[in-house]
Amino acid sequence: xxxxxxxxxxxxxxxxxxxxxxxxxxxxxxxxxxxxxxxxxxxxxxxxxxxxxxxxxxxxxxxxxxxxxxxxxxxxxxxxxxxxxxxxxxxxxxxxxxxxxxxxxxxxxxxxxxxxxxxxxxxxxxxxxxxxxxxxxxxxxxxxxxxxxxxxxxxxxxxxxxxxxxxxxxxxxxxxxxxxxxxxxxxxxxxxxxxxxxxxxxxxxxxxxxxxxxxxxxxxxxxxxxxxxxxxxxxxxxxxxxxxxxxxxxxxxxxxxxxxxxxxxxxxxxxxxxxxxxxxxxxxxxxxxxxxxxxxxxxxxxxxxxxxxxxxxxxxxxxxxxxxxxxxxxxxxxxxxxxxxxxxxxxxxxxxxxxxxxxxxxxxxxxxxxxxxxxxxxxxxxxxxxxxxxxxxxxxxxxxxxxxxxxxxxxxxxxxxxxxxxxxxxxxxxxxxxxxxxxxx
Numbered sequence: 001x002x003x004x005x006x007x008x009x010x011x012x013x014x015x016x017x018x019x020x021x022x023x024x025x026x027x028x029x030x031x032x033x034x035x036x037x038x039x040x041x042x043x044x045x046x047x048x049x050x051x052x053x054x055x056x057x058x059x060x061x062x063x064x065x066x067x068x069x070x071x072x073x074x075x076x077x078x079x080x081x082x083x084x085x086x087x088x089x090x091x092x093x094x095x096x097x098x099x100x101x102x103x104x105x106x107x108x109x110x111x112x113x114x115x116x117x118x119x120x121x122x123x124x125x126x127x128x129x130x131x132x133x134x135x136x137x138x139x140x141x142x143x144x145x146x147x148x149x150x151x152x153x154x155x156x157x158x159x160x161x162x163x164x165x166x167x168x169x170x171x172x173x174x175x176x177x178x179x180x181x182x183x184x185x186x187x188x189x190x191x192x193x194x195x196x197x198x199x200x201x202x203x204x205x206x207x208x209x210x211x212x213x214x215x216x217x218x219x220x221x222x223x224x225x226x227x228x229x230x231x232x233x234x235x236x237x238x239x240x241x242x243x244x245x246x247x248x249x250x251x252x253x254x255x256x257x258x259x260x261x262x263x264x265x266x267x268x269x270x271x272x273x274x275x276x277x278x279x280x281x282x283x284x285x286x287x288x289x290x291x292x293x294x295x296x297x298x299x300x301x302x303x304x305x306x307x308x309x310x311x312x313x314x315x316x317x318x319x320x321x322x323x324x325x326x327x328x329x330x331x332x333x334x335x336x337x338x339x340x341x342x343x344x345x346x347x348x349x350x351x352x353x354x355x356x357x358x359x360x361x362x363x364x365x366x367x368x369x370x371x372x373x374x375x376x377x378x379x380x381x382x383x384x385x386x387x388x389x390x391x392x393x394x395x396x397x398x399x400x401x402x403x404x405x406x407x408x409x410x411x412x413x414x415x416x417x418x419x420x421x422x423x424x425x426x427x428x429x430x431x432x433x434x435x436x437x438x439x440x441x
Contacts, residue, residue, distance in 0.1 A: 004194065006128045010137040012192040013121040017141050018148040019185035020117070023087070025152020025276075027203010029268035030160060032251045033261045034171040042252065042384075046173045046376030048099040049248065053240075053369035056114075060362045063111045064124035066213025072116035073193050079112035080186040087179040091172060114361065120195055127196075140248045143280060151180075160262060170262055213296035222359065228408050229347045231401040235340065235364045236305070240367025242395030244331050244375045245310045245388045250322075257319050271323050275330040282334025289335060295343050295408035302336040302401040307396030314388030343405050 004012070035045050063075070088106035093099050118141070125132050156174040164170050224231045255264035289298035309332055312325030344360055371391065379387040 004124060004128055006125055006132045009121060009124040009128055010140075013117070013124075013137060014140055014144050016117060016185070016192060018144045019188050020113070021145050022152045023083070023185070025149035025154075025182045025272070026156040026159075026178040027231050028149070028153045028272050029156045029251070030171045030174050031254065031264045032177070032248055034169075035099055035263050036252075036261065037171055038099075040096065040099060041380055041408065043373075043375040043380045044096055046244075046372040046374075048096065048103050049372045050369040051100050051103040052110065053365035053372070055104050056111045057362055057365040057369075059108065060114065060358050061101070063114070065264065067121070069278075072120040072194055073189070073195050075112050075116050076193070077186065079109050080182060080189060082112065082185070083109040084179060084182045087175060087182060089408070091175045091179065093163060108217075115358075117193075120193060121283050124195070127432055139291075143193035145375035146276040146280045148328075150273035152181075153272030153276070153336045154269050157272070160269065161266040171265060180187055191417070208251065226347060228404045229334040229344075231404045232340070232344055232347065233301075233360050234365040234397045235401045236360050237302075237367040238398035238401070239340075240369075241369060241371035241375075242310065242391045243364075245391035245395075246326065246333075246373035247374060249375065249379060249384055249388055249391070250313060250326055252379065253313060253388065254317040254319060254322055256384055257317070267319065267323070271326060272423055275327055278327045278331040279334030282331040282336075285335050286338045289339065294406070294409070295339055295346075296402040296409060298337040299336065299343060300402040300406075302332050302339060303399040303402075305397045306332040306336065307392040310388055310395060312390035314392065316386040343402070346405075346409075 016256075032045060035048075040048070082105055086102050086109060087096060089105070090102045093102055125137070143416060155177070157175060159173045160170045162173075165173050168176065196261045223233060251264060251268055254267060258264050258267065263301070286298075292298075293301065306329060309329035310326050313322050313329065316322050316325055371394075375391055376388040378390060
């Protein structure tokens with residue numbers, strides 16, 4: 001790894017990042033509609049998707065120790081193989097049990113995949129040049145994700161538009177192509193990712209497994225000590241719930257509007273591509289929002305605006321209106337994420353940053369699981385529009401949870417300037433020091 005230059009490390013990181021997300025983009029237009037085509041109701045789709053959330057919730061923190069014990073490359077290879085197996089099962093699944101298995105395997109994949117590649121990039125960059133900066137590479141990775149998912153969604157929609165391939169239905173073709181691309185991603189990973197392995201062996205593995213419960217306890221302890229952090233993590237719970245509306249219900253809503261599932265999937269290809277570009281544009285608005293309103297007020301405003309866009313998806317009568325609201329939703333989504341993560345980073349220091357970020361990521365999983373069950377059941381029993389409106393309300397009511405961070409920031413500014421301000425005199429929420437695990441999820 002030390003033989004690589006900083007530029008080579010960054011190039012390999014971005015290539016691997018793009019190949020990792022391309023199959024995901026392919027699946028976006030077809031995943032929900034294919035399960036419907038195979039006979040699952042919306043309620044059943046909600047139940048099977050819970051498997052992913054529960055598995056990620058259980059494995060999010062322990063996988064950090066697994067990456068420490070085995071190295072980042074073996075963990076990423078294992079994640080890729082599991083994803084490939086899940087795509088193979090998804091291509092032929094036709095029962096509730098098989099789809100449940102697919103989503104559970106996806107949960108294992110996402111837990112293993114979350115973190116090690118980024119950790120490798122940072123460590124490899126510093127190994128090549130201890131004085132190098134790596135923030136620009138991390139920023140470029142966000143752009144690569146948007147382009148890869150957008151290109152994958154566009155390709156997936158195009159494949160559906162071409163129609164069936166012999167006995168393979170139009171909605172199944174993108175799944176098979178995603179499997180081929182996953183093989184390419186695995187080959188590139190084996191070829192491009194070079195690392196100096198940590199101490200390995202049975203002893204290191206069992207030591208890491210034994211450490212996992214303590215890590216979970218320390219992460220939970222952070223919430224008890226900081227009301228600001230507790231409020232920010234709670235936002236992720238609401239956010240996960242509301243994301244069901246534009247990640248799972250939007251394809252169904254669009255199919256309802258146009259009257260045909262395959263036509264809706266074909267429309268979602270270019271729309272999904274445009275949505276990821278819209279998300280990138282939203283992220284570009286972050287500096288302006290920070291200058292005009294500040295981090296916490298902007299983040300709160302984005303929660304309300306995202307709820308409004310979901311209302312539009314649920315109420316607009318034609319496909320153009322639904323898709324315009326969808327693009328607006330992703331624009332707001334793009335602005336929301338960096339604002340939220342920036343506020344979260346202000347609450348932590350390097351020694352325990354990964355643990356806090358993993359905890360934040362974890363909390364979105366039960367929120368999504370609850371939303372997947374509740375909103376899909378509501379969509380089945382009442383209407384998709386009603387489910388989207390409920391999700392919109394949940395997204396918007398999270399806005400006040402940014403108030404503790406706003407108050408803490410105002411107290412900090414007042415203390416630094418020596419001026420009296422609201423809440424001055426109250427100490428900032430203390431956080432205990434928690435050992436960080438390089439390569440964590």
